[in-house]
Structure formats: structure tokens, C-alpha cells
Amino acid sequence: MTAITIALDAMGGDNGASVVVPAALHSLTQYDSLNLILVGDREVLTRELAKYHAKETDRLTVHHASQVVGMDELPSLALRNKKDSSMRVAINLVKTGKAKACVSAGNTGALMATARFVLKTLPGIDRPAIITALPTSNGDKMVRMLDLGANVDTGVEHLYQFAVMGSVLTSAVDNIKNPRVGLLNIGSEEIKGNEQVKKAAQILLNSSFINYIGYVEGDEIYKGVADVIVCDGFVGNVALKVTEGAVKLVVHYMKQAFNRSWLTRLSGLAALSVLKSLGKQMDPSRYNGASLIGLQGTVIKSHGSANKLAFAHAIDEAVVEVKKNVPERIHSQVGALLLPAMAK
Amino acid sequence: MTAITIALDAMGGDNGASVVVPAALHSLTQYDSLNLILVGDREVLTRELAKYHAKETDRLTVHHASQVVGMDELPSLALRNKKDSSMRVAINLVKTGKAKACVSAGNTGALMATARFVLKTLPGIDRPAIITALPTSNGDKMVRMLDLGANVDTGVEHLYQFAVMGSVLTSAVDNIKNPRVGLLNIGSEEIKGNEQVKKAAQILLNSSFINYIGYVEGDEIYKGVADVIVCDGFVGNVALKVTEGAVKLVVHYMKQAFNRSWLTRLSGLAALSVLKSLGKQMDPSRYNGASLIGLQGTVIKSHGSANKLAFAHAIDEAVVEVKKNVPERIHSQVGALLLPAMAK
Numbered sequence: 001m002t003a004i005t006i007a008l009d010a011m012g013g014d015n016g017a018s019v020v021v022p023a024a025l026h027s028l029t030q031y032d033s034l035n036l037i038l039v040g041d042r043e044v045l046t047r048e049l050a051k052y053h054a055k056e057t058d059r060l061t062v063h064h065a066s067q068v069v070g071m072d073e074l075p076s077l078a079l080r081n082k083k084d085s086s087m088r089v090a091i092n093l094v095k096t097g098k099a100k101a102c103v104s105a106g107n108t109g110a111l112m113a114t115a116r117f118v119l120k121t122l123p124g125i126d127r128p129a130i131i132t133a134l135p136t137s138n139g140d141k142m143v144r145m146l147d148l149g150a151n152v153d154t155g156v157e158h159l160y161q162f163a164v165m166g167s168v169l170t171s172a173v174d175n176i177k178n179p180r181v182g183l184l185n186i187g188s189e190e191i192k193g194n195e196q197v198k199k200a201a202q203i204l205l206n207s208s209f210i211n212y213i214g215y216v217e218g219d220e221i222y223k224g225v226a227d228v229i230v231c232d233g234f235v236g237n238v239a240l241k242v243t244e245g246a247v248k249l250v251v252h253y254m255k256q257a258f259n260r261s262w263l264t265r266l267s268g269l270a271a272l273s274v275l276k277s278l279g280k281q282m283d284p285s286r287y288n289g290a291s292l293i294g295l296q297g298t299v300i301k302s303h304g305s306a307n308k309l310a311f312a313h314a315i316d317e318a319v320v321e322v323k324k325n326v327p328e329r330i331h332s333q334v335g336a337l338l339l340p341a342m343a344k
Numbered sequence: 345m346t347a348i349t350i351a352l353d354a355m356g357g358d359n360g361a362s363v364v365v366p367a368a369l370h371s372l373t374q375y376d377s378l379n380l381i382l383v384g385d386r387e388v389l390t391r392e393l394a395k396y397h398a399k400e401t402d403r404l405t406v407h408h409a410s411q412v413v414g415m416d417e418l419p420s421l422a423l424r425n426k427k428d429s430s431m432r433v434a435i436n437l438v439k440t441g442k443a444k445a446c447v448s449a450g451n452t453g454a455l456m457a458t459a460r461f462v463l464k465t466l467p468g469i470d471r472p473a474i475i476t477a478l479p480t481s482n483g484d485k486m487v488r489m490l491d492l493g494a495n496v497d498t499g500v501e502h503l504y505q506f507a508v509m510g511s512v513l514t515s516a517v518d519n520i521k522n523p524r525v526g527l528l529n530i531g532s533e534e535i536k537g538n539e540q541v542k543k544a545a546q547i548l549l550n551s552s553f554i555n556y557i558g559y560v561e562g563d564e565i566y567k568g569v570a571d572v573i574v575c576d577g578f579v580g581n582v583a584l585k586v587t588e589g590a591v592k593l594v595v596h597y598m599k600q601a602f603n604r605s606w607l608t609r610l611s612g613l614a615a616l617s618v619l620k621s622l623g624k625q626m627d628p629s630r631y632n633g634a635s636l637i638g639l640q641g642t643v644i645k646s647h648g649s650a651n652k653l654a655f656a657h658a659i660d661e662a663v664v665e666v667k668k669n670v671p672e673r674i675h676s677q678v679g680a681l682l683l684p685a686m687a688k
Binding site for chain 1: 562566581582583588
């Protein structure tokens, strides 16, 4: 296999180089034909590598960038003022073909704005979207959902493009032949859905490419009834964050309940291994790595607070998307299918 | 105190009379000055009462209705063909002043359509909304959220009306002087919110009546950062159902983890009391009773699968809303405040 080169924004995220460098070293041990470029302050990165008795090699190089995009920085300001940021330079390496993909744990808004500005969307795709894999109660099955916040005020044509992109990515990355695509909707019969969702459903029903299975309600996302769930970025972002909040509420109640008396504290000790394995199963590092999809290049967003293994998982996602040529696949599907379906 | 009379749709919900009748008997023991009207098939209701050695009294009467609205019946069909349904007749009793409120566990869409058709919205309110209380990790504090699915394609003026209604209800029912009102939004900086949310925020900022605290993200709902959270019905419904799905996923993983070996099963036994108290804390019956707000009368929607205590909790909600004159309060607030604020 020919080697894959991936550029890492080594300064991004809450922990910057102290997570990205060990994650990179870990990932290199996992793949024989992977090369990584650490993009960021050379001095910081060399010092960080030294901690692991590591230095630059053929497979691990440092590419200096003098600036860092702050986690709360406005995307427009980052775009204008941070032309030598580790994020921007890493994306530039994809643009110039020196890397096949880029992974960043930096500010999502800035990453999306910069990636869109530098790489541009694929022909036929109006707007990139954010897609990630989520766990389900159906064994090891995962569900991929998009858009998770790149777009608001989404039009019907965008929902259709999300469906095509989600279907192509899931088919390629998860090896699912005809991924079941559902539209997120609400259950109230008469008013089932807003105007966009109703119109998007009509287009999806008429699409020969998409294996459209109909509406999916909020409580069905984690049941594994669909392989891909399509929604507006506002709704998707709320759904994702509400999940985080609901899980935290359960954990809060659980801690409270176990702390009530010495007896319950004792049973808490007994249940500790179970709770740990529960935590592992819900561990975001298993699902870390959202894709910015619809661009002329592969860009993976790691969670800002990702640890070493979680960041390494985002690198895994980049490797598989590069191997499977996801942008090229979307390009050819969109060219072949989007226009006739939209013409109906 | 003068007696309060409440009409109960005794045939609605998954369990109909077998839940509503014992719930009614229970509620009568809780309040001295509460009268209840059981609306539904007289024969069924008399038989159900007999099971509890109960019969009609001054405080508990049966009002015959020959039809029942099915849980999956289209609202428009129910409205047209079920003029003698237990649901419609119970709402009629509110319209004619024979009852001050109505409680139904029936089909939400039909209940909303019928209540809106029979009772009409309050002057100044374009659309009724669904509001309910949700638990938070902030002690016993609850948060009320609206709209939960009565409206999609919500306009800016509707979001403002939701804020006024939610604020009035929360202030009256939960005895909170200036309820903190937040707008549900997504965090991505630049595109913070869709057009409606951004415009609604401007109006809320200019409102002297609303204690507007700004945007609330999905993961903050259950933290208790706001007393009232306002959103479009599509988003609210997804948020509510995603919560249900996420909690079920955690419970699923927990069961799986405890079942792994005899040792974990044993610790599961030890933790049983804790898990039970956890279940109690998250128990929907503690929060059962969503209000259809903005109507000329009080209508409470119980969950379709509510048990006796959960349905009784929905009756509690009706009692307090009647005592506090919620529709009249909304009416006077809307008259005094809506027009000047909207004129800006």
C-alpha cells in the first residue's frame, strides 16, 4: 500500500501538543504506511517529542506554524488574522497535496470556516456538513448523524445533499452496502415535520440511490433503526448536546443515590467495575472524530478535550476516509445522481 | 376556597378508564374542594368505579360520551367525526364553564386540535404551545420548556409569545418571581442561531417584562441554568425525545454491564436499591402533565402510558393552574406587554 500522509494541527484543542504528540506517536505504531506531519510551534513540538525520547523521522515531521487559533476566537477573525496558524497551515498542506487529510481538535467554527475557504466544497455540494458516529443499543451498530451544526436555516436541497454525503461516507467507511437513511422528524401526526423535512422526504422517496427508510423520531436515534440520520444543523447540534446533558443528569443522580448512606456507598463500591465499563462503553474517545464532509479534502474534527487515545481515534477516522477516497466518492455520486433527482 | 371542578377524559390514553378512574379516586382524597367529572362511556365507567366499591357522588360525577379518539387517529378526522368523544366532550365542559380545566391522556395532536377549535386561543396569542417541567441536576429545581411540538415553522413573534406564556406560567405555578428565560440555541460562534432565534433574542433583550438571560445550549437544559427555555416546537420535540432515547441507552448499557458475570450480577443486586431510587428520581410520573398553554381555558396532557399516580400528577398540575388563573394572567400580560414590545 502507498503511504498516507496526514497533517495534524498540533496546537489545537484544550491540551494542544501535550495530547497531539503522544497521540501521533501512538498512531504511527498502529499503521505501517502512515506518515504524520505535526504542524505548530517547532520549539514546543521538539520539546514535547523529547519527553517521549522521540524526534523527527521520515514518518514524523514537524512543520512550523507561528500562530494558534484560540478556542473562543471568532471564525471570521481567525480567517483574517491567523494565516500562519497551525490549523490553517495544516489545511494548506491538504490543499497543496502534501497531506491527504488534516486532523484538528481546535475551534469548530474556525476549522469549518478555514477548511471551506481553503479547500472549497465539492462541485454540486453547496455547504459542507459535520457528521459523526454515535453508539446505539443495537449491539456494536453505530449510527452516523449529520448535520451537527455547520449549517442553520438549511434548505431542502441541502438536506438532500446531506443524505447523499452521509450515505456515501457510511457505505465506504462502515462497509454497509445500502445504508438505511432516515430523516429526523417529530411524531405529531398532522403536522409531521416542518416544510423542509416534508419536502426533503419527497425527494428522498424518489431517489434511486438513497435507501430512504422514512422518518426517525428523537427517541429512535440510539436504537439503531437507521445507519444515517439527516437533519438541519441546528436540530442536530441540539440533539447531540441534549444527549450529553441527559447522560450527565443520569450520572449525577446515580452518584447522588450511591452517596446516600454507607450501605449504598458500599454497593457503589461493588458496582464500581460495572460503572467503569459503562463509562468505557459511552466513552467519547470510542466515537471521537467528526468529519467535515463535502469538502475537496478530508478534514477530521477531534473533540477539544480529547485525550491521547481519543485523538488517535480521530486519526483512525482520517486514515479510513483517505483509504476509501470519501471526497472522490461523494464527487462522483453527486455528479451522477444529484442533478436528475433534483430535477423532479 | 370555592370548589374547583375538573373534567377528565376518562377513555383517553393507552389504558383509559382503568387508570383514570383510580387516579380520580386518589386525587379526591388529596383535595377537599376538588370535584371531578369522568367523561366517557357510562357503562364502562360505572363498572370501573364498582371495582373500587365507588359510585357517583356530589364530587365525582359521570358524564356520558359515546365515542373515543384513537391514539393514532388523525387530528383532522377526530375533529370532524368524533364530536361525542370523551376528549371533545371534556373540552366542551371547559368551554361551557361546567369545568375549569380538562385532563386527557389521549392523542396529543387531536387534543391540541380539538382544544384549539373549541376553546380558541387567548387574544394576542397566535398559537398555543405545549410546555412541561423537566428535572435538573440543580437540587429540586425544575425547568419548564416550550414549545414541545405543537408548532413547527415558528416565527419570531411566536417565540416571543412562548417566552411570555412560559414566564407567566412558571411565575404563577412555581412561585418564581422573575423566572429566568433562556432561548435554546447552538454554540457555534459566528452562526450562533438561525434567523428566528437571533431576531427573537433582540426582542427579548428589549422586553422589560421578560427576565431574559440569553442563549442556552442543549447540554445546559438539565443544569438548571434557566427556569424557562423557549424553542421552536420541532426542536423542542426532538430535544425531549432525544433525552428519552439517551436515558434508555444508558439504562441498556447498565443492564448489560451488570449482567456480564455472576460477580457483576451480585453487585447489581447490591446496587438495586440505588438503581430503584434513581428510577424514581427520573420517573416521568413526577413530571407528568404537560400544559396546552395560550388557550381560553386550562388543558393538561398526561402521557399516554401514565399510571395512576402519574395521571394524578397531571390532575395536580390542572388544580394549580386553575388556582393561579394561568389563562387570565397570560391574557393580561399579553394585553399589557406584547403590543409595545412587538412595535419596536
